[in-house]
Amino acid sequence: MHLADPHAPAAPPERLPLYRQLYFQVVVAIVLGALLGHFEPAFAESLKPLGDAFIKLVKMIIAPVIFLTIVTGIAGMTHLRSVGRVFAKAMAYFMFFSTLALVIGMVVAHVVQPGAGMNINPADLDQSAVQGYVQKSHELSLVGFAMDIIPKTLVSPFVGDNILQVLFISVLFGLSLALVGEKGRPVLNLLESLTAPVFKLVHILMRAAPIGAFGAIAFTIGKYGVGMLVNLAWLVGSFYLTSLLFVIVILGAVSWWCGFSIFRLIRYLKAELLLVLGTSSSESALPSLMEKMERAGASKSVVGLVVPTGYSFNLDGTNIYMTLAALFIAQATNTELSLGHQIMLLLVAMLSSKGAAGVTGAGFITLAATLAVVPEVPVAGMALILGVDRFMSECRSLTNFTGNAVATLVVARWEGALDRQALARALNEPPRPIAAAPDPAAGPGDPTRLTAD
Numbered sequence: 001m002h003l004a005d006p007h008a009p010a011a012p013p014e015r016l017p018l019y020r021q022l023y024f025q026v027v028v029a030i031v032l033g034a035l036l037g038h039f040e041p042a043f044a045e046s047l048k049p050l051g052d053a054f055i056k057l058v059k060m061i062i063a064p065v066i067f068l069t070i071v072t073g074i075a076g077m078t079h080l081r082s083v084g085r086v087f088a089k090a091m092a093y094f095m096f097f098s099t100l101a102l103v104i105g106m107v108v109a110h111v112v113q114p115g116a117g118m119n120i121n122p123a124d125l126d127q128s129a130v131q132g133y134v135q136k137s138h139e140l141s142l143v144g145f146a147m148d149i150i151p152k153t154l155v156s157p158f159v160g161d162n163i164l165q166v167l168f169i170s171v172l173f174g175l176s177l178a179l180v181g182e183k184g185r186p187v188l189n190l191l192e193s194l195t196a197p198v199f200k201l202v203h204i205l206m207r208a209a210p211i212g213a214f215g216a217i218a219f220t221i222g223k224y225g226v227g228m229l230v231n232l233a234w235l236v237g238s239f240y241l242t243s244l245l246f247v248i249v250i251l252g253a254v255s256w257w258c259g260f261s262i263f264r265l266i267r268y269l270k271a272e273l274l275l276v277l278g279t280s281s282s283e284s285a286l287p288s289l290m291e292k293m294e295r296a297g298a299s300k301s302v303v304g305l306v307v308p309t310g311y312s313f314n315l316d317g318t319n320i321y322m323t324l325a326a327l328f329i330a331q332a333t334n335t336e337l338s339l340g341h342q343i344m345l346l347l348v349a350m351l352s353s354k355g356a357a358g359v360t361g362a363g364f365i366t367l368a369a370t371l372a373v374v375p376e377v378p379v380a381g382m383a384l385i386l387g388v389d390r391f392m393s394e395c396r397s398l399t400n401f402t403g404n405a406v407a408t409l410v411v412a413r414w415e416g417a418l419d420r421q422a423l424a425r426a427l428n429e430p431p432r433p434i435a436a437a438p439d440p441a442a443g444p445g446d447p448t449r450l451t452a453d
Contacts, residue, residue, distance in 0.1 A: 022209060023271035029210035030217050030278045037221025044222025050215020051279055057205050057212075058284045063158045065202065065287045066308050067170045068195045069294075073301030074174030075188050082415065083175065083305070090306045090411050094314040097403065101246065101316040102349050105323035106342065108242045114235040114324075115331030120384065167308045202287045206275075213278025220280070220390050232388045235328050239392050242324065243317055243399040251316075251406045258413045259420065262406070264427040268292065269405060273398060280393040282401040286311065289405060297422030298412035306411050310404035317399025321392060322349045322367050329371070329381035337376055345374045 018024050037044040074083055149164045151157045157165035177184040252262040266273065269292060272285035286307070293303045326345055330337050337345070349370045371379045385392075412418035 021271075022206065023274050025210040026213050026271065026274040026278055029214035030274070033214040033217035033278075034221050037218045037223075038225075041222035041225065044218035047215040047222075048219040051212050051217075051219060052215075054208050054212025054215070055279055055281050055284055057208065058287065059161055061198070061202055061205060062163065062283065062286055063166045064198050065290060066163065066166045066304065067158075067173075068191055068198055069290055069300055070167065070170035070304035070308075071174040071177060072188065072192050072195065073299065073304045074171065075177040075184065075191075083171070083301070086302055086305050086411060086415055086417075087309070089414050090309055090407065091313065093407055093411060094310060097250070097316060097407075098314060098319050099350060100250065101319035102323050102346055104242065104246060104250075105320040106327060106346065108238060108320075109324045109327035109331070112234070112238045113331060114238045115328040115333075118332040118384075119334060120332045120381070163308050164312050167305075170304070199287075199291060202291070206288065209275050209278075209284075212284070213275060216279045224388075224390055232385065235325075235385065236388055236391055239321060239324055240395050242320055243395050246316060246320060247399060247402050251403060254410060255406055258410050260409065260423060260427055262402075265405060265409075266402065268296065268427055269402075273401065276397045276401050277394050280390070280397055282311065282397040282404075285401060289401070292426075293405065293408045293412075295422070296409065296426040297419030298408050299415075299417035299419075302412040302415055302417045303408055306408045307404060310407050311400075314404050314407055315396075315400050316403040317396035318366065319349065320399065321396050322370060325367055325385055326370060326374075326377055329384060330377045332384055333378055333381050335377055341374065341376050345370065345377070348374055 033044070033047075036047075148162065149168050151160075151162075151165040151169060154169060157169050177188060247266075248262065255262040255265060269289070272288050272292070275285050275288075276282050290303050290307050293307065294300055298306075323346065326349070327337070327342075329335075349366070368379060368382060371377050371382070409418060409423070
């Protein structure tokens with residue numbers, strides 16, 4: 001009889017068949033949705049509720065995930081001073097790379113000249129098509145945005161969709177729980193125990209991801225058509241290429257400096273990235289991103305602070321889009337912009353991109369807000385890109401999502417809160433796929449045995 005060696009390494013987890021892996025199911029759903037949208041556009045448009053319903057399901061669980069992660073992370077800190085330090089480092093990172101993204105978008109617009117030669121007369125454009133976005137942009141202001149972070153009541157953030165309000169309440173409650181010491185231990189134990197079923201619920205909801213991606217992509221192709229891309233292919237292609245180079249070159253260099261590969265990180269997050277691509281919303285993968293960043297070695301407190309804050313302040317893809325699209329409109333309408341006008345455009349874009357945090361369709365709305373303050377560029381020119389904005393939305397979301405993943409690991413490393421061995425295991429070893437079916441070996445109270453990696 002042979003006894004098992006207790007010192008022998010554990011056997012690697014058994015890989016699921018390809019058809020049961022979430023990323024494969026999402027890929028198939030995107031392809032089928034695109035084909036349906038192309039060949040049966042009228043029916044495909046009617047499938048919009050599938051994508052909307054899935055995003056609503058994910059948004060439903062975002063507030064509890066953020067609250068539990070931040071509160072248990074902060075309450076478990078031995079030095080509360082580190083909370084402010086982490087937040088300051090994260091904001092410094094966000095401000096630098098967000099500004100860099102704006103500058104890169106502006107430089108690319110000058111080099112590529114995507115709107116040159118179109119000779120569009122702004123008076124001939126249908127201004128009513130963008131009037132709704134312009135009206136929404138007038139509601140944005142930096143002061144109003146700051147005031148909106150403070151919720152009406154302690155529980156109102158959990159019934160709204162403002163991530164920053166949830167973050168605000170979570171940080172305050174986490175600090176309070178840490179300050180009361182042992183008296184708060186039962187509450188902390190309860191919240192830690194509640195984390196397991198909440199994340200299990202996340203995985204249950206994620207099984208509907210292929211359906212959501214199918215409905216969302218079918219609607220997009222059915223309503224706007226692939227042919228719309230041909231007319232403005234130079235703008236769309238410039239934006240996609242710029243975003244790709246930003247991720248590979250800029251974020252890749254930062255990742256290399258911090259000791260990991262941007263390509264391995266993308267592979268690690270492939271299921272989430274495909275979900276973002278299918279739904280055009282980075283929020284659809286927010287809960288999974290927080291869990292995966294913890295599994296990659298970032299401490300719970302850093303993940304809880306950086307990821308939700310980054311979703312509002314670290315919008316690299318949106319910033320590239322704003323300056324590139326603004327100069328495209330100027331070039332298409334033969335609007336001459338002096339250096340002073342362009343500097344003003346850059347400064348206004350820096351502020352308006354923060355004021356629209358958490359606003360649906362933030363990229364297009366913040367562009368309207370920016371052009372409203374810089375009257376040299378005709379706001380009516382936004383009608384030129386309204387048709388292809390949906391196609392650029394996917395790229396904005398993918399770039400924003402990847403930027404926040406990198407930011408989380410970078411800030412965790414700066415803070416000395418990154419487990420390098422866990423990071424190496426997550427990125428260098430083939431990650432366990434997210435199962436489309438529950439893992440029968442996982443215990444109901446064991447958060448380390450969830451079916452997602």
